Amino acid sequence: MSETAVLSIDRVSKHFGGIVAVKDMTFEVQAGEVLGLMGPNGAGKTTLLNIIAGTYSPSSGRVHFCGRDITGLPAHKLCHLGIARTYQIPQPFTSLSARQNILVATEYGGKKAAGMEHDKIFDLVNLSEQKDMPARDLATVSLKRLELARALASNPTLILLDEIAAGSTDAELPRILGIIEEIHKMGKTVVLVEHVMKVMVEAVDRIIVIDKGEKIAEGTPGEVMKDEKVIAAYFG
Amino acid sequence: MKKFLAITLAMVLVLAMSIVGCTGEPVAPTKVVLGATLPVTGIFAGFGEQGWGMQKAVDDWNDTYGGMYLSEWDVTVPVELIIKDNQSDPNQVGPQSTDLVVTNKVDALLSPNAPCDLHDPTTAVATDNEVPSIIGGGPFEPWYFGSQGEVTPPYTWFAGFAISFPSGAPRNVPGYTMVDTWFMFMDAVGALSNTNGIAGVFASSDSDGTGWYQSFPALMEDYGLTVVGVNETLGFFPLTTTDYSSIVTAWKDANVEVLWGNCPGAHFGDLIAECYAQDFEPKICLAARAALFPLDVESWGTTPPLGYGVGCEVWWSPAYQVSDGFVGIGNRTAASLAADWAASAGNPPLNRGIGSGYMETQVMLNAIHEAGSLDGAAINAALADTDLDTISGWVNFDPVTHFSAVPLAFGQWFYDSENEDEPFTQYIVASALSEIPEEDSPIFPLPDWWP
Amino acid sequence: MEDFLVGLAPPLIKGILLGGLYVVIALGLSLVFGVMKLINVAHGDLVILGSYFAWAVMGWLGIDPFLSLVAGVPLFFVLGFFVQKFIINRTFRISLDAALIACFGISIIVQNLCQAIWTPFNRSLLTDYRLLTFAVGPLTIQLRYLLDFIGGLAVMLAVRGFLRRTYLGRAISAASQNEPVAERMGINPNRVYSFAFAIAMACAAVAGVLQGLTFSFSPTSGSPFLIISFGVIILGGLGSMAGTFIGGMVFGLTQTLGAYFSGGSLLVQSIAPYLLVFVILSVRPQGIFGR
Numbered sequence: 016m017s018e019t020a021v022l023s024i025d026r027v028s029k030h031f032g033g034i035v036a037v038k039d040m041t042f043e044v045q046a047g048e049v050l051g052l053m054g055p056n057g058a059g060k061t062t063l064l065n066i067i068a069g070t071y072s073p074s075s076g077r078v079h080f081c082g083r084d085i086t087g088l089p090a091h092k093l094c095h096l097g098i099a100r101t102y103q104i105p106q107p108f109t110s111l112s113a114r115q116n117i118l119v120a121t122e123y124g125g126k127k128a129a130g131m132e133h134d135k136i137f138d139l140v141n142l143s144e145q146k147d148m149p150a151r152d153l154a155t156v157s158l159k160r161l162e163l164a165r166a167l168a169s170n171p172t173l174i175l176l177d178e179i180a181a182g183s184t185d186a187e188l189p190r191i192l193g194i195i196e197e198i199h200k201m202g203k204t205v206v207l208v209e210h211v212m213k214v215m216v217e218a219v220d221r222i223i224v225i226d227k228g229e230k231i232a233e234g235t236p237g238e239v240m241k242d243e244k245v246i247a248a249y250f251g
Numbered sequence: 252m253k254k255f256l257a258i259t260l261a262m263v264l265v266l267a268m269s270i271v272g273c274t275g276e277p278v279a280p281t282k283v284v285l286g287a288t289l290p291v292t293g294i295f296a297g298f299g300e301q302g303w304g305m306q307k308a309v310d311d312w313n314d315t316y317g318g319m320y321l322s323e324w325d326v327t328v329p330v331e332l333i334i335k336d337n338q339s340d341p342n343q344v345g346p347q348s349t350d351l352v353v354t355n356k357v358d359a360l361l362s363p364n365a366p367c368d369l370h371d372p373t374t375a376v377a378t379d380n381e382v383p384s385i386i387g388g389g390p391f392e393p394w395y396f397g398s399q400g401e402v403t404p405p406y407t408w409f410a411g412f413a414i415s416f417p418s419g420a421p422r423n424v425p426g427y428t429m430v431d432t433w434f435m436f437m438d439a440v441g442a443l444s445n446t447n448g449i450a451g452v453f454a455s456s457d458s459d460g461t462g463w464y465q466s467f468p469a470l471m472e473d474y475g476l477t478v479v480g481v482n483e484t485l486g487f488f489p490l491t492t493t494d495y496s497s498i499v500t501a502w503k504d505a506n507v508e509v510l511w512g513n514c515p516g517a518h519f520g521d522l523i524a525e526c527y528a529q530d531f532e533p534k535i536c537l538a539a540r541a542a543l544f545p546l547d548v549e550s551w552g553t554t555p556p557l558g559y560g561v562g563c564e565v566w567w568s569p570a571y572q573v574s575d576g577f578v579g580i581g582n583r584t585a586a587s588l589a590a591d592w593a594a595s596a597g598n599p600p601l602n603r604g605i606g607s608g609y610m611e612t613q614v615m616l617n618a619i620h621e622a623g624s625l626d627g628a629a630i631n632a633a634l635a636d637t638d639l640d641t642i643s644g645w646v647n648f649d650p651v652t653h654f655s656a657v658p659l660a661f662g663q664w665f666y667d668s669e670n671e672d673e674p675f676t677q678y679i680v681a682s683a684l685s686e687i688p689e690e691d692s693p694i695f696p697l698p699d700w701w702p
Numbered sequence: 703m704e705d706f707l708v709g710l711a712p713p714l715i716k717g718i719l720l721g722g723l724y725v726v727i728a729l730g731l732s733l734v735f736g737v738m739k740l741i742n743v744a745h746g747d748l749v750i751l752g753s754y755f756a757w758a759v760m761g762w763l764g765i766d767p768f769l770s771l772v773a774g775v776p777l778f779f780v781l782g783f784f785v786q787k788f789i790i791n792r793t794f795r796i797s798l799d800a801a802l803i804a805c806f807g808i809s810i811i812v813q814n815l816c817q818a819i820w821t822p823f824n825r826s827l828l829t830d831y832r833l834l835t836f837a838v839g840p841l842t843i844q845l846r847y848l849l850d851f852i853g854g855l856a857v858m859l860a861v862r863g864f865l866r867r868t869y870l871g872r873a874i875s876a877a878s879q880n881e882p883v884a885e886r887m888g889i890n891p892n893r894v895y896s897f898a899f900a901i902a903m904a905c906a907a908v909a910g911v912l913q914g915l916t917f918s919f920s921p922t923s924g925s926p927f928l929i930i931s932f933g934v935i936i937l938g939g940l941g942s943m944a945g946t947f948i949g950g951m952v953f954g955l956t957q958t959l960g961a962y963f964s965g966g967s968l969l970v971q972s973i974a975p976y977l978l979v980f981v982i983l984s985v986r987p988q989g990i991f992g993r
């Protein structure tokens with residue numbers, strides 16, 4: 016494992032009964048890197064994020080974070096260590112306002128001192144107007160942004176973004192790219208799961224392509240797009 | 252093959268042993284065991300204190316005679332009493348009685364003077380196992396007509412009081428029924444002329460209360476009272492009830508001056524508190540079952556003393572005596588039993604149930620002694636022949652109904668604000684029998700709650 | 703018409719005031735269920751334990767039951783915290799069923815403890831003011847029922863404010879809405895559970911005093927209140943504090959109005975709220991206030 020790796024996945028597998036969702040996966044993410052995870056639906060991307068974030072523990076293999084073995088630690092501990100994630104399907108605390116949602120993340124996230132101010136976060140994700148609305152009254156697009164805001168509020172080292180651009184219009188893409196760029200500038204490490212190619216190509220340093228739980232390709236966006244296996248998995 | 256041999260051998264051994272067991276000399280008993288299931292805890296815990304009286308009778312017997320002499324074996328063996336706590340739960344009474352017979356191998360069963368749910372199931376167990384049993388209290392009718400129909404269970408005997416006398420009852424004189432004592436009190440205070448004669452009734456929906464509600468309103472009407480709302484079952488309530496405002500309002504609206512009913516003490520406490528809060532005070536308040544035990548009456552409070560003047564039937568009196576002979580076992584008298592109780596742990600106020608508990612145990616011990624055997628049928632035959640002065644009246648069972656009436660009187664609770672430990676004392680204010688003297692004159696009308 | 707209204711006023715008032723008692727009793731059950739989806743079958747017994755605590759303090763030191771809450775609430779809070787931490791949280795590792803069984807165990811232990819310490823006999827919190835009444839126009843109000851209502855409203859508002867405005871309260875709200883996400887946000891569910899149970903116990907201490915002032919109690923009288931609390935929660939909707947409050951009012955009103963319109967029948971009084979519970983369950987299973 017290299018010195019600068021923030022996250023290191025070592026021969027990780029995950030079974031659900033007979034289904035193998037992730038199979039013998041190995042890769043590293045360097046500090047400050049933006050890594051893209053790609054693959055068809057059902058490839059195992061979300062499952063992988065769940066393993067990193069501690070929602071599932073892997074059936075086999077180890078996960079290291081900043082040099083520390085975190086395999087099987089409960090989610091709240093991983094949050095305190097500095098791993099945040101967003102959900103593909105937004106999961107707000109519906110009875111709390113947007114601001115209170117973020118407050119919870121800050122209060123319980125573990126590292127309050129160095130975090131961003133809430134107003135800055137709201138500005139960044141363009142949610143300032145709606146911050147006092149109960150989350151149950153927010154539209155899906157806003158909820159996606161709330162997911163992001165909440166992840167940032169806990170001031171993570173590593174942030175896992177699950178399809179934040181899905182469902183967005185083309186007009187909104189620059190803003191999303193801007194947010195990722197901003198997070199990147201803060202020095203945070205990002206793992207991004209995304210179907211929207213434009214986001215992938217413009218935002219990430221490196222892509223790993225997964226199919227049926229297995230890594231089938233790895234490289235810069237340009238390299239990966241030319242890979243035959245990738246073309247086969249997506250179009251074949 | 253080996254296995255087959257082993258099994259055969261085992262079978263032969265078992266057979267051989269059972270034959271030896273059958274033909275071998277039976278062994279003399281080493282003790283006499285009595286068993287009872289009592290509501291030691293739960294809402295009827297006041298009734299459970301009869302266990303103290305039962306134990307006292309057993310101790311008296313062992314102390315006086317050095318144990319039970321069984322002529323069949325020519326041995327004297329100690330008497331033991333096993334009490335199980337049914338937690339005031341009628342569903343536990345049957346299984347516990349069975350357990351007493353099957354596991355503890357008791358020679359006889361005792362059942363308390365208690366709501367009939369808490370002794371009825373024992374009757375069935377006694378019948379099935381041919382184990383003699385005595386129910387130490389009443390009223391008699393719910394047991395006789397309720398659970399058993401017209402046929403008297405052969406192994407159960409009932410020494411208590413009746414609501415009114417069944418035909419052919421052994422003692423056709425006043426002083427043995429609830430109706431006698433209640434109306435004796437009503438006569439004494441001139442209820443029909445000194446009140447407007449309008450009565451409200453209340454009863455809980457357990458079997459005791461249901462039986463009461465079915466029979467008493469009619470008796471009250473016969474006596475000359477006008478009973479309010481019986482057709483709408485006004486005042487009949489489930490045991491989960493805590494709020495009684497609607498019935499109190501109804502009584503108040505109907506101008507009720509006589510309040511009469513049967514329910515557990517806890518429920519009556521909430522009921523009478525609601526009467527007070529609505530400024531509804533009857534002139535007469537009779538609360539069967541609820542007002543039996545001092546701790547219940549105390550729990551209704553002294554600000555104001557809601558139990559003051561509330562009346563109910565009285566099972567037993569420490570003054571009970573016939574001529575000047577001892578009525579208990581050895582030189583036990585009713586007075587000394589009460590004195591021992593008062594001196595027991597915690598110096599409890601008088602619970603008149605101790606007399607009932609003592610009495611039924613005394614009768615059972617006497618029968619076992621007469622039988623000179625622990626054979627169920629022999630003891631049962633001796634019970635049928637019982638003719639005994641006990642600590643709570645003369646007991647001899649009717650051959651048809653298996654009922655023996657013991658004396659009953661009527662008491663009211665008196666309040667003494669000076670006495671902080673025991674502010675309430677129940678005095679007998681109406682009695683038809685010279686053996687149970689009246690201790691005070693009746694309180695009428697109820698003392699003013701509202702100064 | 704006027705007569706009708708005059709007759710209707712007392713049961714209406716009584717129902718609402720009595721509802722306050724049901725609210726305080728149901729709040730703790732509702733909170734625990736909301737947070738950990740556990741039906742705390744010991745809740746009624748814990749309320750009665752609260753009654754006994756106040757009764758004992760009154761007997762030993764002559765302190766008013768409400769004043770005794772200064773000690774009772776913190777004591778019950780701490781007790782609740784540790785019961786959850788050392789008993790129920792451990793059973794959760796096995797399953798929710800195991801936790802339910804643990805609650806049954808607690809119920810039996812509390813009942814027997816009360817029997818052993820305070821005897822099985824019936825008690826009341828016999829304060830001087832217990833049965834006071836006062837007139838408001840043509841109506842008579844009973845102090846104890848008024849206290850129930852004030853207590854119900856106060857405890858409901860306090861718990862609600864706590865859940866909305868405090869650090870810990872937000873964690874409890876978050877965990878009760880979406881536990882995996884709350885955990886992802888750094889909230890330790892076990893700690894949240896411990897605090898939720900602690901608060902439920904503190905509510906039980908208050909409920910115990912109000913119940914003991916209003917009605918008599920014995921070690922076994924907790925179970926009817928558990929059943930009433932179920933009814934209140936179903937009527938009001940699970941987990942919602944305001945819903946529990948409305949549920950309590952509706953329950954109390956259904957009782958008193960049921961009795962009123964049946965000419966004072968206490969059988970109707972005891973059955974009516976449950977009939978309403980059935981109706982609500984069939985037309986609006988999430989409760990009047992549930993979402």
Ligand SMILES: Nc1ncnc2c1ncn2[C@@H]1O[C@H](COP(=O)(O)OP(=O)(O)O)[C@@H](O)[C@H]1O
Binds near residue numbers: 034036057060063
């Ligand atoms: N909790 C689960 N139980 C059973 N199967 C699951 C579970 N989560 C995911 N899977 C299965 O694992 C595979 C990968 O799913 P997922 O990680 O959601 O894919 P992706 O996010 O790449 O679309 C799918 O076949 C999915 O059905």
Ligand SMILES: [Mg+2]
Binds near residue numbers: 061103
């Ligand atoms: Mg996915």
